[in-house]
Amino acid sequence: MAPVSSFPIKVGHIDDVQELNKAKQTTVPERFVQDMADRPKLTANLSSSTDIPIIDLSKLMKGDTDEHFSEVMKLKTACEEWGFFQVLNHGVDLNVLENMEKLAKDFFMLPLHEKQKYPMAPGTVQGYGQAFVFSENQKLDWCNMFALGVEPPCIRNPKLWPSSPANFREILEMYSREIRELCKVILQYIAVSLGLKGEIFEEMFGVAVQAVRMNYYPPCSRPDLVLGLSPHSDGSALTVLQQGKESTVGLQILKDQTWLPVQPVPNALVVNIGDSLEVLTNGKYKSVEHRAVTHKENDRLSIVTFYAPSYDIELSPMPELVDEKNPCRYRRYNHGEYNKHYVTNKLQGKRTLDLQRSNPIHQINKGSTLVSPLR
Numbered sequence: 001m002a003p004v005s006s007f008p009i010k011v012g013h014i015d016d017v018q019e020l021n022k023a024k025q026t027t028v029p030e031r032f033v034q035d036m037a038d039r040p041k042l043t044a045n046l047s048s049s050t051d052i053p054i055i056d057l058s059k060l061m062k063g064d065t066d067e068h069f070s071e072v073m074k075l076k077t078a079c080e081e082w083g084f085f086q087v088l089n090h091g092v093d094l095n096v097l098e099n100m101e102k103l104a105k106d107f108f109m110l111p112l113h114e115k116q117k118y119p120m121a122p123g124t125v126q127g128y129g130q131a132f133v134f135s136e137n138q139k140l141d142w143c144n145m146f147a148l149g150v151e152p153p154c155i156r157n158p159k160l161w162p163s164s165p166a167n168f169r170e171i172l173e174m175y176s177r178e179i180r181e182l183c184k185v186i187l188q189y190i191a192v193s194l195g196l197k198g199e200i201f202e203e204m205f206g207v208a209v210q211a212v213r214m215n216y217y218p219p220c221s222r223p224d225l226v227l228g229l230s231p232h233s234d235g236s237a238l239t240v241l242q243q244g245k246e247s248t249v250g251l252q253i254l255k256d257q258t259w260l261p262v263q264p265v266p267n268a269l270v271v272n273i274g275d276s277l278e279v280l281t282n283g284k285y286k287s288v289e290h291r292a293v294t295h296k297e298n299d300r301l302s303i304v305t306f307y308a309p310s311y312d313i314e315l316s317p318m319p320e321l322v323d324e325k326n327p328c329r330y331r332r333y334n335h336g337e338y339n340k341h342y343v344t345n346k347l348q349g350k351r352t353l354d355l356q357r358s359n360p361i362h363q364i365n366k367g368s369t370l371v372s373p374l375r
């Protein structure tokens, strides 16, 4: 999460989307209007058969029972075929979720000048503003973000931790502790679903990195023209996403070349596989592209935790998942370098991960801080 830019970044003026929404303009500024091919098709509701799988953590935790084994199989299918699932009975105190949601909402509802005391500097990903903007020509997302590195403490930027709302630190710390435990538990069962020992990821990850990003999408008069958040896969190992209770549908995942909406399930958390886990599992478990769309009348809030291995470690497919039928699909690379590349480039689907494939299908762009596809 550190600022890492070796070239001057000119991003031009970035309108604050909440302020645009307050101004009740009916036209959307040009910089937010996506190119025709990237505009979302806001189709009617799809049937529930296209919903992402739901995993019941309490069943996973039921020792050597039939329920446990069948839930492990569901988890395996979810990771292989969807890269996304919702987790119910996750053990995170619902009050903690509620407090975090209120905290995030209260922060976004502060006057602009208050929020701007914690600015996300161009080329960085912590603070308030728009991340992943690197040029004056780049299209902007209809989203305000507030992002903070949480663990280990060395990635924190204390100047960006707000003094208001009251108890910000306590609430975020408590939330992060609970979500961290959840990530560890889910990773254990993911290991089991791969036929590996439960502790394998925890042992491998070292001091795991944890960051939280709150995304606020105000209503937009032309949701058909803009994106809330551009398509991307997450650089994490695992991402846990909490949707605001009153939020409308907004998250979409790319499945079989179609954008599917994720229907919020009360009290569930959305979990997805990130790039690091795709690499470690040699592509068996997928880090799936996703995006957010906006709504004409309703706002939406998401609180997203990224859980990743220490920046010091080298990542490559685990030997247990490489054999003649499944040759090694990714190069070995340093996770810190990967993260640096991820946060210093605009969101563009799975491009960062594509660069790690044994046969890279994309070329490195000129602005990249990397000198070779081997990071």
Ligand SMILES: O=C(O)CCC(=O)C(=O)O
Residues within 6 Å of the ligand: 213, 215, 229, 234, 241, 250, 251, 252, 290, 291, 292, 301, 302, 304
């Ligand atoms: O708001 C959402 O549903 C998507 C957020 C997301 O994908 C992210 O922050 O990485």
Ligand SMILES: [Fe+2]
Residues within 6 Å of the ligand: 232, 233, 234, 239, 290
């Ligand atoms: Fe994401």
